[in-house]
Amino acid sequence: MHALSKIFVAGHRGLVGSAIVRCLQHHGYQHLLLRSSAELDLRNEAAVAAFFAAEKPEYVILAAAKVGGIVANNTYPAEFLYQNLAIQNNVIHHSYLQGVKKLLFLGSSCIYPKLCPQPIKEEYLLTGELEPTNEAYAIAKIAGIKMCDAYRKQYGCSFISAMPTNLYGPNDNFDLEKSHVLPALIRKMHEAKVQQQPSVVIWGSGTPRRELLHSDDLAEACLHLLLHFDEAGPINVGTGQDLSIQELAMLVKKVVGYEGELVNDLSKPDGTPRKLLDVSRIRAFGWQHRIGLEQGIGQVYAAYQLAAGANQV
Numbered sequence: 001m002h003a004l005s006k007i008f009v010a011g012h013r014g015l016v017g018s019a020i021v022r023c024l025q026h027h028g029y030q031h032l033l034l035r036s037s038a039e040l041d042l043r044n045e046a047a048v049a050a051f052f053a054a055e056k057p058e059y060v061i062l063a064a065a066k067v068g069g070i071v072a073n074n075t076y077p078a079e080f081l082y083q084n085l086a087i088q089n090n091v092i093h094h095s096y097l098q099g100v101k102k103l104l105f106l107g108s109s110c111i112y113p114k115l116c117p118q119p120i121k122e123e124y125l126l127t128g129e130l131e132p133t134n135e136a137y138a139i140a141k142i143a144g145i146k147m148c149d150a151y152r153k154q155y156g157c158s159f160i161s162a163m164p165t166n167l168y169g170p171n172d173n174f175d176l177e178k179s180h181v182l183p184a185l186i187r188k189m190h191e192a193k194v195q196q197q198p199s200v201v202i203w204g205s206g207t208p209r210r211e212l213l214h215s216d217d218l219a220e221a222c223l224h225l226l227l228h229f230d231e232a233g234p235i236n237v238g239t240g241q242d243l244s245i246q247e248l249a250m251l252v253k254k255v256v257g258y259e260g261e262l263v264n265d266l267s268k269p270d271g272t273p274r275k276l277l278d279v280s281r282i283r284a285f286g287w288q289h290r291i292g293l294e295q296g297i298g299q300v301y302a303a304y305q306l307a308a309g310a311n312q313v
Helices: 015-026 044-057 069-074 077-097 134-153 181-194 215-228 247-254 280-284 294-309
Strands: 007-010 060-061 100-104 159-164 166-168 200-203 212-214 234-237 261-263
Touching: 007 015, 007 044, 007 234, 015 200, 015 215, 015 234, 044 077, 060 077, 069 077, 069 134, 069 159, 077 100, 077 134, 077 159, 100 215, 159 215, 166 181, 166 215, 166 294, 181 200, 181 294, 200 234, 200 247, 212 215, 212 294, 234 280, 247 261, 247 294
Parallel strands: 007 060, 060 100, 100 159, 159 234, 166 212, 200 261
Antiparallel strands: none
């Protein structure tokens, strides 16, 4: 892969895709193929076929997906299953048909069983039941991994799969119904600070533990894998460190400067008890994260304040 290689970044406006675009541009890659969902509906096979036939990308990074937190996954399982399967099927199949040199499929740590041994090794895939609240999304992502492996086995395609842990960073979704835990906490505590509310409600018991990776670190990992990794099956991408939701809430409270009380709503679901990835494999390939959690949260909060027009608060 060189500076003028044609690289299609599917999902370039999202949290992950936008970070990958920044990373590729920073490293001097000049020929990026970018299409918004309005310009190219990846669920539409005819449209995807026409795009691949016309543009003939040499490399594909599949970061496009329908994503969301517990509420969204639980409320719209049919959409999460159908739309993600459609996107994956179309992009992976037409990458094969058009002779793409290498494809990177991005999954999620939710592919692993709910009660996995910790830290989670890649070989634990399909060894137990999934977390029910995000089963539809997880099944779609597992299908994507297996599809990449099947095309590798049958056709010799250089298709690889990376499994990131929980992500955060610029261009995250701060919608309280559809967001993940960190942006939701940032928004809740910022609004509580501005409105001088005495308390903020935290979903669940606060005991589940989560690993968090900055999207810029993931982008660097993706480039590293494209250049140095070519094997079947998923490879984990994470920090190898986790903390409880309660500890995360306290850290966000510190960064935001909110001085009220945190109240746990025990009627809300906790989700998976723990999701800590074993990242020894990707470290053996020479990659490791760089952005510390408090530093990263500070960057995201500063960007959120600007986007919300609240930088004077």
